[in-house]
Amino acid sequence: MDKIMTSTNLSDIYPDIFILEGLPGVEPSHVWISIILLIMYVLAMCGNPLMVLLIVSEPRLHNPMYYFLCSLFLTDIIMLNSIVPKMFCIFWLNQKEISFLSCYIQMFFVHCLSSLESGILMAMAFDRYMAICNPLHYISVLTNTLIMKIVLVLVIRSTVIVIPISWMSSRLPYCQSHIIPHSYCDHMAVAQLSCTDITIDNAYGLTVVLIVIVFDISCIAVSYYLILRAVFRLSTKNAKSKAFGTCSSHICTILMLYTLGLFSFVTYRIGNIAPYIHVIMSNIYLLIPPTLNPIIYGVRTQEIRTAAFHLFTPVAY
Structure with missing residues (x-):
């Protein structure tokens, strides 16, 4: 009998399953x-x-900027498929x-x-710094080997700090509740x-967020300070326009990611906000960037538009 009670108590403390509510308080919606969600x-x-197909298949896109972009798009694909299929099960099948x-x-x-997405944006800021401030050494410094090492370090960083x-x-x-x-x-x-008491868990999670955000944003800010200083030294408006x-x-993506992340972070620390607001902000933070990143880069990047045109336009012989 004691063994049964012990087993029951353990199953209550360490449950076999959790129940995801979806958006608590707005179930009719x-x-x-x-x-x-489906459209996004x-x-x-x-x-x-x-975007990944274009970068891989188009030789003219085989340069550091697009390799980092490819990493960003792959990260977004994995992120989406980590959360969205389960959301469909909740909203459609009530599972x-x-x-x-x-x-x-x-x-x-x-x-x-x-964390990885933030790190890739930081690496892309360094890439833009090299392209504008040191264009003669751009290709020689940002070799394929170095790019792979940078991405690998970012993956290791994210893994090491998140596992705990x-x-x-x-x-x-x-x-209590499951x-x-x-x-x-x-x-x-x-x-x-x-x-x-979850003070230690809360403190560690907060520390990780602050370390990642403060470090990455600081590196991005320094990179763009040096970029702006170099751009304003250019002699012609055309050169300045091209540099900008x-x-x-990249600036659009940075503003979108960190602004949404800040709102999500703040709403979780404000006690008098309805629970579904927390959830909506968290979902927007994770889902909007993967949805808009291809559109931002596809519309604003001439090389990607040209590659897409070549991909979908039959070659006449």
Whole structure:
């Protein structure tokens, strides 16, 4: 009998499954929200693979800028498929259960890929600095080997700092509720279900966010300060316009990602905001950039437009 009680207690503390609520408090709107989600998912899953295909297949796009872009698009593809299929199960099929292990795997991918995307934007700022401030050494410095090393270091950084988040959360006792008021396994949404003190988990998660954001934004800011200083020294308006044009898409992506991330971060730390606002902001932060990145770069980058034209236009013989 004691063994049965012990087993029951353990299963209550370390449950086999969690329940994802989706958007708590606005369940009647799940169908309409899922339609918007479907449109975004289709756009993103058409745009991002297309961008990767163009970069891989077009020799003129085989340079450092587009290799970093390819990494960004691949990151967005993985991010989307880490969270969106489960959202469809919640909104369409009412299948809200997620296993204990799957929840923490999803948590790892969400936060790891978010950190990786920030790191890639930082690397792209360095790429733009080299292209504008040191154009004669651009290709010789940013070799394929160095690009691979940079991306590998960013992947390792993201993995190393995020693994403790998932690990510490998985060790928490969940003896109160197993219902997660979210549409995916976000770190704080899961940790707040624990029936023990989560100060250490909260502090570590906050530290990771601040380290990544402060370090990456600082590097980006320094890069663009040097870029602007070099651009304003150019003699002609045409040269200045061309230099700004090479950075405009990257600046749009940076502003979009960090602005949405800041709103998501702030709403989670404000106690008097409705729970569904937290969830909506988190979803917007993760879903809008993968949806709009291909559009931003496809519309604003001449080389990508030309590559797309060549890909879809039959060659006359």
